[in-house]
Amino acid sequence: MGRLNTKRLKIITDILMTVLLFVLMGMHLTGQMWHEISGTVCFVVFIIHHILNRRWIAGIPKGKYPASRVMQTVINIALFIGVILLMFSGMAMSGYVFRWLPLPLSSSTARSIHLMVSYAVYLVMSMHIGLHFGLVIGKAGRKVSGMKKPWRGIITWASRIIALLVAVYGLLALFSRKLLSYITGNVKFAFFDYDESVISFYLDYAAIMGLCIFVSYYIYKFLRPGFFKRMRGITQWMKAHMVKAVILGTVIVAGVILTAYYGTSYISRHYFPVELNRDEAIGTDKLDMEKRKGIIISFTRVGNTNFDPNVDAVSSASLMDENGRLVGNAALLGDMAEQITGFDRYEIVVEKKYSSSYGATVSEARTEMNNGFVPTFVGEQPDLSEYDTVILIYPLWWWTLPVPVEEYMKQKDMEGKNIYCIVTHGGSGLGSSISDLKEVTNGTVSDDALAVMDKDVTNAFPDVLNWIRKWK
Numbered sequence: 001m002g003r004l005n006t007k008r009l010k011i012i013t014d015i016l017m018t019v020l021l022f023v024l025m026g027m028h029l030t031g032q033m034w035h036e037i038s039g040t041v042c043f044v045v046f047i048i049h050h051i052l053n054r055r056w057i058a059g060i061p062k063g064k065y066p067a068s069r070v071m072q073t074v075i076n077i078a079l080f081i082g083v084i085l086l087m088f089s090g091m092a093m094s095g096y097v098f099r100w101l102p103l104p105l106s107s108s109t110a111r112s113i114h115l116m117v118s119y120a121v122y123l124v125m126s127m128h129i130g131l132h133f134g135l136v137i138g139k140a141g142r143k144v145s146g147m148k149k150p151w152r153g154i155i156t157w158a159s160r161i162i163a164l165l166v167a168v169y170g171l172l173a174l175f176s177r178k179l180l181s182y183i184t185g186n187v188k189f190a191f192f193d194y195d196e197s198v199i200s201f202y203l204d205y206a207a208i209m210g211l212c213i214f215v216s217y218y219i220y221k222f223l224r225p226g227f228f229k230r231m232r233g234i235t236q237w238m239k240a241h242m243v244k245a246v247i248l249g250t251v252i253v254a255g256v257i258l259t260a261y262y263g264t265s266y267i268s269r270h271y272f273p274v275e276l277n278r279d280e281a282i283g284t285d286k287l288d289m290e291k292r293k294g295i296i297i298s299f300t301r302v303g304n305t306n307f308d309p310n311v312d313a314v315s316s317a318s319l320m321d322e323n324g325r326l327v328g329n330a331a332l333l334g335d336m337a338e339q340i341t342g343f344d345r346y347e348i349v350v351e352k353k354y355s356s357s358y359g360a361t362v363s364e365a366r367t368e369m370n371n372g373f374v375p376t377f378v379g380e381q382p383d384l385s386e387y388d389t390v391i392l393i394y395p396l397w398w399w400t401l402p403v404p405v406e407e408y409m410k411q412k413d414m415e416g417k418n419i420y421c422i423v424t425h426g427g428s429g430l431g432s433s434i435s436d437l438k439e440v441t442n443g444t445v446s447d448d449a450l451a452v453m454d455k456d457v458t459n460a461f462p463d464v465l466n467w468i469r470k471w472k
């Protein structure tokens with residue numbers, strides 16, 4: 001009876017962790033507070049799961065290691081390390097549950113680790129489920145083999161075809177959601193599509209899980225005792241079917257090359273200097289904006305950061321170098337909008353400057369958000385009552401508005417003004433910034449905001465032009 005309970009408990013913890021993992025992947029759907037709460041509950045369940053599996057853990061140094069056991073042990077250890085890293089990095093940048101806990105890890109480093117490891121853990125956890133999938137298939141298989149003849153075959157083949165379709169769909173979702181780019185660290189900030197339906201999000205993630213289960217189940221099955229005999233069988237088959245073997249080999253090699261190419265092609269600006277040629281970046285088009293009296297309000301790191309005079313565009317990631325002068329992305333987008341509309345300009349400048357280092361700025365921005373910091377604005381302030389239209393341009397910080405932008409918009413009376421936003425980002429699109437902005441301003445914020453990825457800013461002039469043309 002006792003054994004039965006432990007077995008059931010193990011299954012319950014497995015199911016709970018899988019469900020929680022789904023919830024955790026959709027942070028933009030739950031919000032950060034629930035993300036942290038579910039992460040903490042998942043960690044507690046994870047510990048219980050390991051206590052229940054203590055016999056398996058104690059057995060690690062003992063016995064023989066056939067290939068299938070090597071695979072199982074590697075997956076389980078990778079999962080264990082991954083979850084510990086996730087929990088630790090999550091605690092270090094916590095804004096709710098562990099906010100009180102000082103940990104020796106900057107929130108910038110914590111974010112990078114959390115982002116890379118979370119997607120890897122999702123895949124490894126799914127593969128872990130694949131290791132135990134034999135049990136599910138075994139049970140279902142026994143039921144099916146008790147069926148009458150035509151049904152037995154139909155159900156067996158239908159399930160195989162469905163499994164294959166799920167795996168193919170999962171592979172497409174894996175690429176379209178750029179999971180490999182997150183895992184390899186090529187995308188620095190997660191992209192959350194806040195307008196996407198919950199169903200399509202979870203369908204994709206379920207299919208990705210299905211793919212991993214499929215792959216690990218079959219590899220595990222293949223590696224089980226008798227592996228060398230099966231390998232000899234394959235070699236004999238290859239010798240007998242040379243043409244088929246070559247085609248199959250080519251398909252596999254092409255798959256690996258494509259995976260490597262798409263997985264690493266998002267090498268971000270953060271590693272490369274970007275030289276700005278103003279004449280190439282900013283076109284000559286102008287729109288007739290007579291009907292509107294507008295102002296462009298922007299915020300960027302340059303002017304709000306203590307840059308070393310010798311800093312280059314590489315160490316000051318996300319910036320551009322114009323003949324030795326640093327230019328921020330939001331500022332360049334502001335120059336484009338100014339060329340097109342002829343609107344007035346205002347740059348938000350705060351008294352307390354951010355650090356020169358990109359990573360440190362990312363941490364400082366997080367601390368400001370967590371502590372409710374209220375910046376002081378410096379420089380001449382425009383009389384906003386003159387304007388009916390605002391083009392607000394800002395970089396996305398931690399998936400939302402930078403604190404100075406949020407605070408500025410909160411403090412200023414925007415009653416009766418139409419606000420159009422251009423958001424420059426490192427992968428997350430608009431984040432939740434538009435809905436967050438609506439909560440702090442009394443102006444009318446247009447839902448039709450323009451998102452420009454940092455690496456695309458220099459080529460964004462046509463997009464800015466078309467976007468303004470739409471609402472002008």
Ligand SMILES: Cc1cc2nc3c(=O)[nH]c(=O)nc-3n(C[C@H](O)[C@H](O)[C@H](O)COP(=O)(O)O)c2cc1C
Pocket residue numbers: 189190299300301302318319327328329330331358361362363365394395396397398399400424425426427428429431453454
């Ligand atoms: C403090 C900080 C936080 C950031 N957070 C995000 C983020 O959550 N999502 C994202 O896609 N990019 C993020 N980025 C990247 C910037 O949004 C992006 O590089 C932007 O183009 C920088 O514009 P700027 O040069 O005008 O400052 C962040 C950058 C900094 C400095």
